Amino acid sequence: MPFNLSLSEREAAGLKRSLPVIDRVSGRQLWANGKGYLNFAGNDYLGFSQAPQLRVAAEAAAREFGVGAVASPLVVGHQAIHRTLESELADWLGLEAVLLFSSGFSANQAVIKALLGKGHWLWQDRLNHASLQEAGALSPARMQRFAHNDMAALAAKIKPEAGLIVSEGVFSMDGDQGDWQGLAQVAEQSRNWLMIDDAHGLGVLGKQGKGTLSEQGVAAEKVQITMGTFGKALGVSGAFIGGSRELIEYLHNHARSYVYSTHLPPPQTAAILAAVRLVQKADDQRDQLCERVQQFRxxxxxLPFELLPSATAIQPLIVGDEHRTLRLAAQLRESGCWVGAIRPPTVPKGSARLRITLSAAHTREDVQRLVGVLHRSLPR
Structure with a gap:
């Protein structure tokens, strides 16, 4: 069968993915096959997945509402707790309205497919997440990718009043931020809409954790569409699209993965709501995360490999060769540190890397241990 050949080729090239079975995971630790590891591969940037406030909220909602929403939102799945979460999210982020989704992948796909038709253009940063790239490829709109954070390249490709510019707040594999002052300027001058995927900036950056736009001093009204997720700094799962009331009402009618999916379970929704309230007061955790990032760098x-210039929780160490990357990740694991080995096609060819992620839950001693293991594992 053709797929067997594809898998054997991937394995020979050091690109085959395997599914680890994790017994239990938290912001700073995980357990697999009965052994404990320091977790430097997750996205629990503030350690909130273990916060007691979220556990209590989820348990109370399960007792009151049950464990499932039982229907899609437009049938009977949209309950009062969903409306409360939407309202508090909108107030926190300065948005007119918000729409909840089961994942960031489905949110990105839904909004691009719902908004763009054959006569539209879509401009994407070359390093945008796979959910955005795939949505663009499946959309009838004409898609062009521009060089990473290159505003001159974008300005050279842009057409006036023709569609949508999409970029990320924090890039998930490189850890750097999009140029949102530059993007807002290009969008305003060309009179095109602008969308931010702030999955990895929300909760971590900006005043009260409002995200990348707040961090960079860009007014929310300059960006017509905001996507954020609940599975990174907020420690739960799910996502949202935010923008004008008109946009959200349009998506109520045209976003297929929203219209035809069972809504978020009430316990999950309650945990997200607790996280939204908690993250706004989490300056101590954000400060501690910054300290851990500086300590690590x-x-x-x-060390002999390139550390990309990231000031966020995502710290990529470029190895280059896929097999060597896998060997190094295995060495780290043997020493008790679980680190992600990221290879093409997730990242460009020749840029295989150890994607090291830090959390406010990590202690100074945790990071010292990781650094020591890296120095012992990597040749000088």
Whole structure:
């Protein structure tokens, strides 16, 4: 069968993916096959997945509402707790309205497919997430990708009043931020809409954790569409699209993955709501995360591989060769540190990497241990 050949080729090239079975995971630790590891591969940036406030909220909602929403939102799945979450999200982020989705992937796909037709253009940063790239490929709109964070390249491709520009707040594999002052300027000058995927910036960056736009001083009204997720800094799962009331009402009618999917379970929704309230007061956790990032970057100075210039929780160490990346990740795991080995096609060819993620839940001693293991594992 053709797929067997494809899998054997991937394995030979060091690109085959395997599914680990994790017994239990938290912001700073995980357990697999009965052994404990320091977790430097997840996205629980503030350690909220283990917050007691979220557990209590989820348990109370399960007792009151049950464990499932029982229907899609437009039937009977949209309950009062969903409306409360939408309202508090909108107030926190300065949005007129919000729509909830089961995942960031489905939210990105839904909005691009619902908004763009044959006569539209879609401009995407070359390093945008796979959900955005795939949505663009499946959309009838004409898609063009521009060089990463290159506003001159975007301005050279742009057409006036023709469609949508999409970029990320924090890029999930490189850890750097999109140029949102530049993007807003290009969008305003060309009179095109602008969308931010702030999955990895929400909760971590900006005043009260409002995200990348707040961090960079870009007014929310300059970006017509905001996507954020609940599975990173907020510690739960799910996502939202935010924007004008008119946009959200349009998506109520045209976003197929919203219209035809069972709504978020009430316990999950209650946990997200608790996280939204908690994250706005989490300055201590954000400060601690910044300290861990600075400690890590100082600690790995002098290693033979390139550390990308990221000031966020995502710290990519470029190895290059796929097989070598897998070997290094295995060495780290043997030493008790679980780190992601990221290879093409997730990242460009030749840029296989250890994607190291830090959390406010990590202690100074945790990061010291990781740094020590890296120095012992990597050749000088």
């Amino acid at each position: 100082q600690g790995v100075a002098g």
